[in-house]
Amino acid sequence: MSAETLVSQLKRGLDAPICLTWELTYACNLQCVHCLSSSGQRDPRELSPAQAKAVIDELRDLQVFYINIGGGEPMIRRDFFDIIGHSIDNSIGVKFSTNGAYIDTDSARRLAAMDYLDIQISLDGTDAATNDAVRGVGSFDTAIAAMENLRRANFGEFKISVVVTRHNVDQLDDFKSLADSYGAQLRITRLRPAGRGADTWHELHPTSDQQIEIYRWLLAHGEKVLTGDSFFHLNALGEPLPGLNLCGAGRVVCLIDPLGDVYACPFVLHDEFRAGSVLEPGGFTKVWRESTLFTSLREPESAGACASCGSYDACQGGCMAAKFFTGLPLDGPDPECVSGHGEELLSARTSSDVASAPKPTSNHSRPVSLTRKPARA
Amino acid sequence: MALTLQSACSLSPQVALRPEPFGALAYHYGNRRLVFLKHPDMVTVVKSLSDHPTIAATFDACGIADERRPSFLAALENLTKSEIIHVG
Numbered sequence A: 001m002s003a004e005t006l007v008s009q010l011k012r013g014l015d016a017p018i019c020l021t022w023e024l025t026y027a028c029n030l031q032c033v034h035c036l037s038s039s040g041q042r043d044p045r046e047l048s049p050a051q052a053k054a055v056i057d058e059l060r061d062l063q064v065f066y067i068n069i070g071g072g073e074p075m076i077r078r079d080f081f082d083i084i085g086h087s088i089d090n091s092i093g094v095k096f097s098t099n100g101a102y103i104d105t106d107s108a109r110r111l112a113a114m115d116y117l118d119i120q121i122s123l124d125g126t127d128a129a130t131n132d133a134v135r136g137v138g139s140f141d142t143a144i145a146a147m148e149n150l151r152r153a154n155f156g157e158f159k160i161s162v163v164v165t166r167h168n169v170d171q172l173d174d175f176k177s178l179a180d181s182y183g184a185q186l187r188i189t190r191l192r193p194a195g196r197g198a199d200t201w202h203e204l205h206p207t208s209d210q211q212i213e214i215y216r217w218l219l220a221h222g223e224k225v226l227t228g229d230s231f232f233h234l235n236a237l238g239e240p241l242p243g244l245n246l247c248g249a250g251r252v253v254c255l256i257d258p259l260g261d262v263y264a265c266p267f268v269l270h271d272e273f274r275a276g277s278v279l280e281p282g283g284f285t286k287v288w289r290e291s292t293l294f295t296s297l298r299e300p301e302s303a304g305a306c307a308s309c310g311s312y313d314a315c316q317g318g319c320m321a322a323k324f325f326t327g328l329p330l331d332g333p334d335p336e337c338v339s340g341h342g343e344e345l346l347s348a349r350t351s352s353d354v355a356s357a358p359k360p361t362s363n364h365s366r367p368v369s370l371t372r373k374p375a376r377a
Numbered sequence B: 001m002a003l004t005l006q007s008a009c010s011l012s013p014q015v016a017l018r019p020e021p022f023g024a025l026a027y028h029y030g031n032r033r034l035v036f037l038k039h040p041d042m043v044t045v046v047k048s049l050s051d052h053p054t055i056a057a058t059f060d061a062c063g064i065a066d067e068r069r070p071s072f073l074a075a076l077e078n079l080t081k082s083e084i085i086h087v088g
C-alpha cells in the first residue's frame, strides 16, 4: 500500500482515534490571552470522578494507545492522579499539558515514578517579558520552577510546548537551547484563532515573512522538534515538513471536553463541531463511529477555491479551525495561506462579515480580566 | 544487520496491535512509536513470528506467496528499526 492510499485511508477514519485530547477541566490558575478553550472557571457540570473513570474504561476497550490530557489546568482536578493512574494501569499512555503551577517537589517525584507518562510544560517566551505578555504575570517563573522540579526528581525527558506567535518567532533557537539544557524535547505549535485566541489571533499570528522563517527553521530542525499537525499549510512553500500532513479532525483526531462533549478537534469548540457526548447511550464509541458530524468529516472534501492552486496536494487547504473562526469558507484557503489568498479574503471582508464570524460557543473566562503589558513592539 | 528469510523474529512485548480496516496500528509503549501495518496479511505475519523458527517458516505458515516475500521482508526490516519486532 502506498503512502497516498494510507492518507486516503486515514481520511476515511479509523475504528478509534489516534490523537485524542481530553480536557479534564475548564478551571485554570492562568488566563492566557490565546487559550484555545477560553478556560478560567471550573464548570460545575464537569465529569465526576466516576464518569471520568468510565471514559477511561471505554477508551481501553477501544484500544486507544495514549491520550493527551489538557484543560484548563488539568492538575487542578482533585482526582488528577487517580485519572492518570487509572489510565496508565489500563495501558493508555498519558501525555498531559500543564502550566506547571502544581508541579512542586512532591508531585514531581510522584510523576517521575510513573511509566508511560509524558509531560508538556507550556511556555511562550524564553524570557519573562515575552512569555508573561501572553500567559500572565509570573507564569514564566512558574514554568521554569516546574522544569527545575522535574529535573531534580529525575523525571527524564519532558516536553516544552510553545505556541508560535509574532513575538516569539525570533526565539526559536533559544527555545531549542533551553529545551536542550533540560534534556527536554521541544514542541512548537501553531496559534489558531480558537477560544480566546479568536480575539487575539489577528494581532498575535506570525506575519507572512515570519511564516517563511518558521518553515526554514523547521526544515533545518524539524526532525528533532515535535509539531503534530501544526504547520502543514506551510508545505505549499516547497519540500514537505515532517509531521502529520492532513486535517485529522473527526478522522484521527478528536476532543472530549470537561463536560464529556465530543468535538472534532481541540480547536473547534463550537456547536457546529460538537458530535455528541460520552454520556449519551452508546458512549464515546457510538459518537466516534456513527455521529453524523464525524461521518460527514470523513467524506472526501472539496478543494473549493483552492482547486486551482498547484499546491493543494502539499497544503490541503490548511486548518479547518483557522478558517472557521476567521469566518472563511471551509473549502478554501487557510487565513495564513502562504500564497496570500487567505489575506486577500480577510481584507475583503466587510465589518458585518467580521461581526458575523462564528464565536467559540463555550466561554469559561473569569469575569475580571487582568491588565497586561503589551508585548515588545 | 540485514534481516534475511532465515532470521528468527518476534513481536516486542511492549507493542500493542489494534485492528483497523487497512490492517492494524502497532504502538510501542516504550519508544512511543505508532506504526501502520498496511495489510491484513502483514498483521497475521507479525502476530505469528514467534511461533516459527524463521521468517521463511512464518511466511509458509501464513501462505505468503514467493513474489510477495521481498516486500514483506523489507517491511519487517523497517519494523525492526522502530523496535516493533525484535530479531531473535
Ligand code: SF4
Binding pocket: A192, A229, A246, A247, A248, A249, A253, A265, A266, A267, A268, A318, A319, A320, A321, A322
Ligand atoms: S481543524 Fe486544524 S487543528 Fe483541528 S485537526 Fe484540523 S488542521 Fe488540526
Ligand code: SF4
Binding pocket: A236, A305, A306, A309, A310, A311, A312, A313, A315, A316, A317, A318, A332, A333, A334, A337, A338, A339, A340, A341, A342
Ligand atoms: S490557495 Fe489553498 S492550497 Fe494553495 S497554498 Fe493557499 S491554502 Fe494552500
